[in-house]
Amino acid sequence: xxxxxxxxxxxxxxxxxxxxxxxxxxxxxxxxxxxxxxxxxxxxxxxxxxxxxxxxxxxxxxxxxxxxxxxxxxxxxxxxxxxxxxxxxxxxxxxxxxxxxxxxxxxxxxxxxxxxxxxxxxxxxxxxxxxxxxxxxxxx
Numbered sequence: 145x146x147x148x149x150x151x152x153x154x155x156x157x158x159x160x161x162x163x164x165x166x167x168x169x170x171x172x173x174x175x176x177x178x179x180x181x182x183x184x185x186x187x188x189x190x191x192x193x194x195x196x197x198x199x200x201x202x203x204x205x206x207x208x209x210x211x212x213x214x215x216x217x218x219x220x221x222x223x224x225x226x227x228x229x230x231x232x233x234x235x236x237x238x239x240x241x242x243x244x245x246x247x248x249x250x251x252x253x254x255x256x257x258x259x260x261x262x263x264x265x266x267x268x269x270x271x272x273x274x275x276x277x278x279x280x281x282x283x284x
Contacts, residue, residue, distance in 0.1 A: 145186075145189055146186040146187075146189045146190045146277055147186070147277075149182045149183070149185050149186035149189070150182070150183060150186045150270075150273070150274055150277065152182050153178075153179045153180075153181075153182035153183040153186065153270050153273075154179070154270065156175050156176075156178040156179035156182060156266075157175070157176070157179040157263075157266055157267065157270055159171075159175040160172045160173075160175035160176040160178075160179060160259075160262065160263050160266060161263060163175055163259070164256075164259040164260065164263050167256070169251070169254035169255055169256060169258055169259040170238075170239045170240075170242075170250035170251055170253065170254045171239070172254075172259035172262060172263055173232075173235050173236075173239040173254050173258055173259055173262040174235075174236060174239040174240055175266075176232060176259075176262035176263050176265065176266035177199070177232040177233060177235065177236040177239070177262070177266070179266040179269075179270055180228065180229055180232050180265065180266045180269040180270065181199055181201060181229070181232075181233070183266075183269050183270040183273040183274070184201045184204075184205065184225065184229055184269065184273060185201070186273055186277060187212070187215075187273040187276060187277060188201070188204065188205075188208060190215065190276065190277045190280050191208060191211040191212050191214070191215055192211060193208050193211055199233045199236055200229065200230055200233035200234075201226075201229050201233070202226035202227065202229045202230035202233070203226070203230075205222050205225055205226040205229065206222065206223065206226050209222045215276050215279075215280055216276060216279065217276060221272075225269060225272065228265050228268070228269055229269065231265070232262060232265060232266065235254075235258075235262065238250060238253055238254075239253070239254060
């Protein structure tokens with residue numbers, strides 16, 4: 145199950161990279177969040193935890209820090225992953241719907257720097273989750 149989620153995460157990451165290259169900044173942000181969410185859910189499954197069906201997994205990572213420590217993640221690393229996941233999740237809704245209160249479309253809310261930051265963050269999350277999951281699989 146975790147491997148399947150990692151594959152989906154990689155597809156989302158590839159979509160984010162392409163969107164960024166094509167100057168579709170909001171879609172790059174959204175796809176980056178999706179990639180990080182799927183990567184983290186794969187990590188949680190590997191730790192023996194049932195990931196909730198929510199987009200912001202930052203609080204879940206913090207709650208499961210002991211299980212994640214058994215996979216070799218330090219508490220500070222869990223907190224960094226949680227902060228990154230939270231930041232991406234906060235942008236998710238706006239990248240889909242824009243700022244509805246101020247009637248600003250998503251395409252006007254994000255720029256090249258936002259997309260680059262989101263893609264880079266998703267790449268780091270995906271890489272670290274994959275490393276931990278592959279290491280755990282090698283030990284099993």
